[in-house]
Amino acid sequence: MQLVSQVVIAENIEESLELLEAQKKDEIIHKIYKEDSFALEDAKFAIEKAYITSVQTKVIIMASKSFSNIVQNKLLKVLEEPPKNTEFILITNQKSSILPTIKSRIPVNTIKSTQRESQQYLDVDTLSLESVFGFLKANQRIRSGEARAMLQAILADAIKSKHYVFDQKSLKLFEEAVTVLNFGGVRSEFVLHTVLLKMLAKKRKPKDIGKR
Numbered sequence: 001m002q003l004v005s006q007v008v009i010a011e012n013i014e015e016s017l018e019l020l021e022a023q024k025k026d027e028i029i030h031k032i033y034k035e036d037s038f039a040l041e042d043a044k045f046a047i048e049k050a051y052i053t054s055v056q057t058k059v060i061i062m063a064s065k066s067f068s069n070i071v072q073n074k075l076l077k078v079l080e081e082p083p084k085n086t087e088f089i090l091i092t093n094q095k096s097s098i099l100p101t102i103k104s105r106i107p108v109n110t111i112k113s114t115q116r117e118s119q120q121y122l123d124v125d126t127l128s129l130e131s132v133f134g135f136l137k138a139n140q141r142i143r144s145g146e147a148r149a150m151l152q153a154i155l156a157d158a159i160k161s162k163h164y165v166f167d168q169k170s171l172k173l174f175e176e177a178v179t180v181l182n183f184g185g186v187r188s189e190f191v192l193h194t195v196l197l198k199m200l201a202k203k204r205k206p207k208d209i210g211k212r
Helices: 013-021 040-050 069-080 115-121 129-138 144-161 168-183 188-201
Strands: 006-010 028-034 058-064 086-092 108-111
Touching: 006 013, 013 028, 013 058, 013 086, 013 144, 028 040, 040 058, 040 069, 040 086, 069 086, 108 144, 129 188, 144 168, 144 188, 168 188
Parallel strands: 006 086, 006 108, 028 058, 058 086
Antiparallel strands: none
Protein backbone atom coordinates (compact mmCIF):
# COMPACT_ATOMS: atom_id res chain seq x y z
CA MET A 1 0.00 0.00 0.00
CA GLN A 2 1.50 3.30 -1.11
CA LEU A 3 0.99 6.88 0.03
CA VAL A 4 -0.71 7.98 -3.18
CA SER A 5 -4.22 9.20 -3.89
CA GLN A 6 -6.69 6.33 -3.62
CA VAL A 7 -9.81 4.99 -1.96
CA VAL A 8 -9.06 2.07 0.36
CA ILE A 9 -11.89 -0.33 1.12
CA ALA A 10 -10.95 -2.18 4.31
CA GLU A 11 -12.71 -4.26 6.94
CA ASN A 12 -10.31 -3.01 9.59
CA ILE A 13 -9.85 0.75 9.24
CA GLU A 14 -7.41 1.16 12.13
CA GLU A 15 -5.17 -1.58 10.77
CA SER A 16 -5.13 0.11 7.37
CA LEU A 17 -4.17 3.42 8.99
CA GLU A 18 -1.23 1.75 10.73
CA LEU A 19 -0.12 0.14 7.49
CA LEU A 20 -0.21 3.46 5.64
CA GLU A 21 1.63 5.33 8.39
CA ALA A 22 4.34 2.69 8.30
CA GLN A 23 5.10 3.70 4.70
CA LYS A 24 6.02 7.26 5.72
CA LYS A 25 9.38 8.55 4.52
CA ASP A 26 9.62 12.32 3.96
CA GLU A 27 5.90 12.94 3.53
CA ILE A 28 3.79 15.07 5.85
CA ILE A 29 0.77 13.04 6.94
CA HIS A 30 -2.48 14.64 8.09
CA LYS A 31 -4.79 11.96 9.48
CA ILE A 32 -8.49 12.65 10.07
CA TYR A 33 -10.18 9.57 11.55
CA LYS A 34 -13.83 9.62 12.52
CA GLU A 35 -15.01 6.24 13.72
CA ASP A 36 -18.66 6.41 12.66
CA SER A 37 -19.26 9.23 10.20
CA PHE A 38 -17.08 11.80 8.39
CA ALA A 39 -18.73 15.19 8.87
CA LEU A 40 -18.88 18.13 6.50
CA GLU A 41 -16.69 20.09 8.93
CA ASP A 42 -14.08 17.33 8.67
CA ALA A 43 -14.10 17.62 4.89
CA LYS A 44 -13.64 21.39 5.11
CA PHE A 45 -10.71 20.88 7.51
CA ALA A 46 -9.09 18.41 5.09
CA ILE A 47 -9.42 20.91 2.24
CA GLU A 48 -7.86 23.65 4.37
CA LYS A 49 -4.91 21.38 5.10
CA ALA A 50 -4.56 20.61 1.39
CA TYR A 51 -4.11 24.26 0.45
CA ILE A 52 -1.34 24.92 2.96
CA THR A 53 1.76 25.38 0.79
CA SER A 54 4.50 22.82 1.33
CA VAL A 55 7.58 21.72 -0.61
CA GLN A 56 7.15 18.26 0.89
CA THR A 57 4.47 15.87 -0.26
CA LYS A 58 1.38 16.11 1.92
CA VAL A 59 -0.74 13.00 2.38
CA ILE A 60 -4.20 13.68 3.74
CA ILE A 61 -5.77 10.49 5.07
CA MET A 62 -9.51 10.61 5.71
CA ALA A 63 -10.91 7.53 7.42
CA SER A 64 -14.41 6.64 8.57
CA LYS A 65 -17.06 3.95 8.32
CA SER A 66 -19.30 6.40 6.49
CA PHE A 67 -18.80 9.24 3.99
CA SER A 68 -22.12 10.88 3.10
CA ASN A 69 -22.86 12.01 -0.44
CA ILE A 70 -22.70 15.62 0.76
CA VAL A 71 -19.20 15.08 2.16
CA GLN A 72 -18.00 13.31 -0.99
CA ASN A 73 -19.37 16.05 -3.23
CA LYS A 74 -17.58 18.61 -1.06
CA LEU A 75 -14.30 16.74 -1.64
CA LEU A 76 -14.89 16.17 -5.34
CA LYS A 77 -13.27 19.35 -6.69
CA VAL A 78 -10.10 19.06 -4.61
CA LEU A 79 -9.75 15.40 -5.61
CA GLU A 80 -10.18 16.33 -9.27
CA GLU A 81 -7.68 19.20 -9.10
CA PRO A 82 -5.45 18.54 -6.07
CA PRO A 83 -3.00 21.23 -4.94
CA LYS A 84 0.64 20.66 -5.79
CA ASN A 85 2.41 17.94 -3.77
CA THR A 86 -0.83 16.70 -2.25
CA GLU A 87 -2.20 13.16 -2.11
CA PHE A 88 -5.61 12.15 -0.76
CA ILE A 89 -6.47 8.77 0.73
CA LEU A 90 -10.01 7.84 1.77
CA ILE A 91 -10.48 4.73 3.92
CA THR A 92 -13.91 3.22 4.49
CA ASN A 93 -15.71 -0.13 4.76
CA GLN A 94 -18.14 -0.21 1.84
CA LYS A 95 -17.16 0.22 -1.80
CA SER A 96 -20.81 0.73 -2.74
CA SER A 97 -20.95 3.86 -0.55
CA ILE A 98 -18.35 5.67 -2.68
CA LEU A 99 -19.84 7.83 -5.41
CA PRO A 100 -19.01 6.96 -9.05
CA THR A 101 -17.65 10.49 -9.48
CA ILE A 102 -15.05 9.79 -6.76
CA LYS A 103 -14.18 6.37 -8.21
CA SER A 104 -13.59 7.96 -11.61
CA ARG A 105 -10.97 10.33 -10.20
CA ILE A 106 -8.85 8.16 -7.93
CA PRO A 107 -8.25 4.37 -7.91
CA VAL A 108 -10.08 2.08 -5.51
CA ASN A 109 -8.11 -0.62 -3.69
CA THR A 110 -9.73 -3.32 -1.57
CA ILE A 111 -7.95 -4.81 1.44
CA LYS A 112 -9.80 -8.07 1.99
CA SER A 113 -7.75 -9.40 4.87
CA THR A 114 -8.02 -8.39 8.51
CA GLN A 115 -5.84 -9.20 11.49
CA ARG A 116 -8.17 -12.06 12.38
CA GLU A 117 -7.93 -13.51 8.88
CA SER A 118 -4.21 -12.99 8.59
CA GLN A 119 -3.57 -15.00 11.75
CA GLN A 120 -4.77 -18.10 9.91
CA TYR A 121 -2.19 -17.32 7.24
CA LEU A 122 0.82 -16.96 9.51
CA ASP A 123 1.37 -16.27 13.22
CA VAL A 124 3.91 -13.46 13.30
CA ASP A 125 4.43 -13.78 17.06
CA THR A 126 5.85 -17.30 16.75
CA LEU A 127 7.44 -16.93 13.34
CA SER A 128 10.24 -19.42 12.74
CA LEU A 129 12.04 -21.03 9.83
CA GLU A 130 9.86 -24.10 10.29
CA SER A 131 6.59 -22.13 10.27
CA VAL A 132 7.68 -20.14 7.20
CA PHE A 133 8.35 -23.28 5.17
CA GLY A 134 5.14 -24.89 6.44
CA PHE A 135 3.24 -21.78 5.36
CA LEU A 136 4.89 -21.76 1.93
CA LYS A 137 4.12 -25.44 1.44
CA ALA A 138 0.47 -24.85 2.32
CA ASN A 139 0.25 -21.96 -0.15
CA GLN A 140 1.87 -23.39 -3.25
CA ARG A 141 0.44 -22.03 -6.49
CA ILE A 142 -1.29 -19.21 -4.64
CA ARG A 143 -2.80 -16.50 -6.82
CA SER A 144 -1.09 -13.13 -6.90
CA GLY A 145 -4.11 -11.23 -5.54
CA GLU A 146 -4.40 -13.46 -2.49
CA ALA A 147 -0.63 -13.37 -1.93
CA ARG A 148 -0.74 -9.56 -2.04
CA ALA A 149 -3.51 -9.47 0.57
CA MET A 150 -1.56 -11.90 2.74
CA LEU A 151 1.59 -9.81 2.63
CA GLN A 152 -0.27 -6.64 3.54
CA ALA A 153 -1.99 -8.35 6.46
CA ILE A 154 1.22 -9.99 7.67
CA LEU A 155 3.05 -6.66 7.64
CA ALA A 156 0.23 -4.99 9.59
CA ASP A 157 0.32 -7.76 12.20
CA ALA A 158 4.11 -7.63 12.44
CA ILE A 159 4.14 -3.86 12.99
CA LYS A 160 1.46 -4.16 15.65
CA SER A 161 3.28 -7.00 17.43
CA LYS A 162 6.46 -4.91 17.97
CA HIS A 163 8.44 -8.15 17.62
CA TYR A 164 10.28 -6.87 14.55
CA VAL A 165 12.82 -4.16 13.80
CA PHE A 166 11.72 -2.71 10.47
CA ASP A 167 13.76 0.02 8.81
CA GLN A 168 12.96 1.87 5.58
CA LYS A 169 14.81 -0.78 3.56
CA SER A 170 12.64 -3.51 5.06
CA LEU A 171 9.41 -1.64 4.37
CA LYS A 172 10.62 -0.92 0.83
CA LEU A 173 10.99 -4.67 0.31
CA PHE A 174 7.32 -5.19 1.20
CA GLU A 175 6.32 -2.36 -1.13
CA GLU A 176 8.35 -3.80 -4.01
CA ALA A 177 6.94 -7.28 -3.37
CA VAL A 178 3.38 -5.95 -3.60
CA THR A 179 4.29 -4.15 -6.84
CA VAL A 180 5.71 -7.36 -8.31
CA LEU A 181 2.53 -9.23 -7.35
CA ASN A 182 0.44 -6.48 -8.95
CA PHE A 183 2.19 -6.86 -12.30
CA GLY A 184 2.69 -10.63 -12.22
CA GLY A 185 5.38 -12.46 -14.17
CA VAL A 186 6.92 -13.97 -11.02
CA ARG A 187 5.54 -16.93 -9.09
CA SER A 188 3.74 -15.70 -5.99
CA GLU A 189 5.26 -18.33 -3.69
CA PHE A 190 8.75 -17.18 -4.69
CA VAL A 191 7.88 -13.60 -3.69
CA LEU A 192 6.45 -14.81 -0.38
CA HIS A 193 9.54 -16.95 0.24
CA THR A 194 11.89 -14.01 -0.30
CA VAL A 195 9.95 -11.54 1.86
CA LEU A 196 9.26 -13.91 4.76
CA LEU A 197 12.88 -14.99 5.10
CA LYS A 198 13.92 -11.32 5.17
CA MET A 199 11.21 -10.66 7.73
CA LEU A 200 12.41 -13.54 9.90
CA ALA A 201 15.86 -11.95 9.95
CA LYS A 202 14.29 -8.77 11.37
CA LYS A 203 12.60 -10.53 14.28
CA ARG A 204 13.71 -9.36 17.70
CA LYS A 205 15.42 -11.84 19.99
CA PRO A 206 13.27 -12.78 23.01
CA LYS A 207 15.39 -10.69 25.39
CA ASP A 208 14.89 -7.60 23.20
CA ILE A 209 11.10 -7.77 22.91
CA GLY A 210 9.55 -4.79 24.62
CA LYS A 211 12.51 -2.52 23.96
CA ARG A 212 11.89 0.35 21.54
